[in-house]
Amino acid sequence: MADVNKSTAKTPAKAAAKKPAAKKATATKDTSETRTTSAQKAAPLKAGATKAAATSPKATGDFKDRALTKAKSAASQGKERTGSAIENLSRMIEDSARTIDDNVGEKYGNYARSAADAVSSFAEKLNAREIDDIVEDARGFVRKSPAVAIGAAAVVGFLISRLIKSGMDDNDA
Template sequence: MGSAPTSPQVAEAKTRFNAALEEAKAGAMALRTEAENRFSNASGQAKAKSNDLLGEAKNYGEQARGKAGELAVEGKKVTTDAIASLGKVVGDTAPQIDEKLGEQYGDYARKASRVLQETSAKLDAKSVDELSDEAREMIRKSPGVAVGLAAVVGFLVARMFRGNRS
């Protein structure tokens, strides 16, 4: 067979092996550094995108809140106008009620008209925030009454829309 490696050959093999090992370590370190850089870049990009999306979401939230506020003010105005109109109609029909049903019932209509007018004025004088705070407080104090009122209002709204279809 062949001859056994001599000492200078072993030393050279060890040197080459150690050099290859050092080169492999350097390559691994370079790969690790590159991977860390890529991860850092990707992480930074993801964080920036996340911040952008969060900013957009906040912006949309602010726009929605503003629009909801505008709609609430508009709804309050429509409601106070409707209550005031109803009060006026009831008050205007009081003399006819006097003639047909009697003065006592006409007085009821006049009282109802005054209450409706006063309610409309009170609603008009309050901000939407005040009204919503009062509604929350009322619901906290009397949840059963709140559910009952919601059911009655829902029933009336359903009747109004059902009446419009026929």
């Protein structure tokens, strides 16, 4: 009887060991059917040139080129506006120099004129440079002194956040 119990005890264990293997085979079969189904679903997308075309290398390259062109255009407009604003600032400083001559003295008026000349010179240099050159100079500056670049970015971010916040406060009032 001891032999019968041992053989009976082994049979359910063997059967239990075989059942997970059977489940694995079923799961593999289901997965392969799912793959076929998703491949069949993807085929019409490629033929229809919708989402699949947008992820093709050519479409990605076109998107990149359009984005780069648009960014360069925006940067050029920003450069022109900045140059114009700096020129206006130079004129304002020059106009103030006359008032400074009258109120404080000619010596201090000359300081204002030299500051106006420096600002005007900077505006001319900015307008003469191409966007690619300015970007390359900025990259070089960041490589040479990353700590200063991070600090400047933090200051600019802080100023922009304050401007946005003050604009929101004005709208609430």
